Amino acid sequence: MASMLELRTPGFNPCSVKYSPYYDSRLAVAASANYGIVGNGRLFCLGLSAAGVQIEKAFDTNDALYDLAWSEINENQLVVACGDGSIKLFDLGVNDFPVMNFHEHKRETFSVCWNPITKDTFISSSWDGTVKIWSPTRHESLKTLPIGCCTYSTAFSPSNPAIISAVSSDSHIRIFDLRTPVSAKYHLITMIPVHAPPSGPTLPRLADGRTYAGGMPAEILTHDWNKYNDTVIATGGVDRLIRTFDIRNPTGGPLAVMAGHEYAVKRVAWSPHASDILVSASYDMTVRVWSDDSSSVPAAPGTIRTGAEIGLMNRHTEFATGVDWCLFGSGGWVASVGWDERVLLWDAHGLLRR
Template identity: 70%
Template structure:
């Protein structure tokens, strides 16, 4: 197993290059992102281990990154001053080749469109999601959220759908095909903290024998900040969320009022990041402030969930 340390900086995000399986990038921040500068590490994976190909320093913390889908050497970082900076690994300069700055507070998430490849999205603590083109400095569109938006993402199969999660314990999905007058493109708004609907009871003759075993504490129904989410790569309507209440939930956006399709409990502290597997429809990985990474799976029935 390869290991790379970032002395003086705490990593916030790591992403593989979509072009090379031997290149990754790490966005990091000093002092856990509370105060201080940031550093972007571009790393090469080879027979001799991990090699630093390039570093880019910023005056503020770096909270997220996204590789360009159109240029193998370019990538974006979301910064604590509200800016989105584009760097080019193939250029000798240590300065950004482009700077996109409209957010009024920390830019906490950035995502490049995997379908059209000509736009990217950012979310910020200023309560907005912005759509950008790398060819212009002004944003193409601003989607109001109303409170701190921690994470934004494109649907992996539909370029018109953009999602975000926020401090008000809601998952929002915007459909850019709708008119702006229709709630600023807001198509779906799901309260994440709602419990799943209970399954219908079995007839008495089909009920298994009752065994007295300790049961885990039930998940909270109190609204809590949602910190991360991801679209399922194989089932377009399914989105997983994680946040401060330690629970991971999956939702079907076709049924916003139906509550979570499935619930995963296993972390002891807030879930900071999660991602669906690019190779399987029923596997996801999560990372938490409890210093653990866990791999879980969701059964195709949508009810039985467990940790691996």
């Protein structure tokens, strides 16, 4: 690994890290005291310089912070997901206090994501079993999408501002299309049972020859859309496997399965620079870079790709809880955070030379 930069967050355990979509030298970290169980939260806004990683701004909150998303319309603003169910919008030009507060969720807000296309809305998901759509200029939500169970992660499609995904404790991916009538299913158009065996008369085989029969339902903790193939989603969760799915074939089973983590997968993120590369962070204290093998020859009918682990970063000494790619440069810089009160910025180029 070519190089690594480190920043400590004493007294606060990071849960999420995101690079700025505007600057390659800016990123933010959502962190919590006491591992997010009880106590305050702190938002760290970090800058990179010749002197290394430095804290440029910090905001304290009364409750734990679990996630963050940079605004797509204002380079100095970002929202955070709070343990008290609120979402707060901070501005780097305003000291101490949020410029907006949104509070409708009845349980912890666990995920936030800004609309990358129209840039005028963001979404949140909560342990209360809902996804909510917000405008940064209104205190009240624009719409609520019922999930019905703890919803760990929600995201906008990278190519269509009307399509929203969510993953939850009931082992399903849900896809909503806001262009459809709200009646009947609240815009729900697709449900993918992540652990179900694929439909069909025979079970498919993995590339190594083993039969793939799905698995016992388990909580899905994270997911991300492929930035180049806008019908492909990667998931990770309690069963330690990373799977990719094509939302056009909800009962067809996974496109690829990646095994290697020893404990639950907390976060997955597709590379913004390559269609077949993704990174994951796990409770096994490792961050791993994978190829889903989609750039090789097409998979034979009835087979599921077994993606390959192409790199491992094991410098965290507690749960690895967040990971993100830098959008800029030649495609190898990754930020990871863990409960060891550390932010690590590292160059994965060496891992990607395969």
